[in-house]
Amino acid sequence: MAVTHDVPPRLDDLVATAHRIREAIESVIEGKGDVVRLTLTVLLAEGHLLIEDVPGVGKTMLAKALARSIDCPVRRVQFTPDLLPSDITGVSAYNQQTREFEFKPGPVFANIVVGDEINRASPKTQSALLECMEEHQVTVDGTTYRLDAPFMVIATQNPIEMEGTYPLPEAQRDRFTARIAMGYPEPAAELEMLDVHGAASPIDKLEPVATTAEVKALIEAVRAxxxxxxxxxxxxxxxxxxxxxxxxxxxxxxxxxxxxxxxxxxxxxxxxxxxxxxxxxxxxxxxxxxxxxxxxxxxxxxxxxxxxxxxxxxxxxxxxxxxxx
Incomplete structure (x- = not known):
């Protein structure tokens, strides 16, 4: 498929900004260029990402690295068997001073929501994400609250064969744009990890390389x-x-x-x-x-x-x- 016109400058800006984000993530996640590229693809496609693999291969580290690379609100949810849907979406609480119910937003009210080990929570709690992932809104006690854009859920999960996990409902899986597996690192990458991560975690030094406004502009460019x-x-x-x-x-x-x-x-x-x-x-x-x-x-x-x-x-x-x- 050949084209003769020049690439628009806006697309050049997109590639440059995405390259900065990619380099920032790869400074933490060694030897996983394809995984990082797919993660950025899902972000720019206004989607959600499911990272599935065995413990200890960097699933949560990848999610945190992407979140830190962008200067936007980020919330993390540790999914456990006793987690309730209201712990994710928020709850209406009675204020004795005003004598009215006030909505206390849950962690889903952020631009990037990191759900750690999502399949350790019950299917009922997992389903709390259905509305917000599809419609970018949350309904509590009959009132609907909009979520700010961009909005992305990055969830990690362990293989279903592992102890203490629940299978994700079909409707929940269908709302994830893509699923990736980290896989074990190559020996050279693992050796570099020992050198880099040995004294301190590089994610602590990771600084944002893009703003929320820039990510919104990238998404608009992708739509075109x-x-x-x-x-x-x-x-x-x-x-x-x-x-x-x-x-x-x-x-x-x-x-x-x-x-x-x-x-x-x-x-x-x-x-x-x-x-x-x-x-x-x-x-x-x-x-x-x-x-x-x-x-x-x-x-x-x-x-x-x-x-x-x-x-x-x-x-x-x-x-x-x-x-x-």
């Missing part, structure tokens, strides 16, 4: 990234293929189609392009779609993961031909 009709149909074809696959008993939702295209816009912008190409969608199919899918009994018996099914579908779905803008 061009998506052709052929690319939109390709996204629909990819998602539709999951609904018809015999290896899956639950395919991807229409919400996932929308979030796939939004993420593809951000992915293209970070690459310095003002248009989306099929490669953007293909690169994001697994992180954006896999956590929403449920394998069939036969696929489970064959130990076929949703990631493998998606990769097979990507190879089979016809790619649109290159078109000029």
């Amino acid at each position: 990234i061009y998506v052709s009709q052929a690319i939109k149909r390709y996204a629909i074809d990819l998602v539709t293929a999951t609904r018809h696959s015999p290896d899956l008993r639950l395919g991807a939702s229409p919400r996932s189609t929308l979030q796939l295209v939004r993420a593809a816009r951000a992915h293209a912008a970070l690459a310095g392009r003002d248009y989306v190409i099929p490669d953007d969608l293909q690169a994001l199919c697994v992180p954006v779609l896999a956590h929403r899918l449920l394998p069939s009994v036969e696929a489970q018996g064959q130990r076929r993961l949703p990631e493998q099914v998606i990769n097979d579908l990507v190879r089979r779905v016809p790619v649109p031909e290159a078109q000029a803008r």
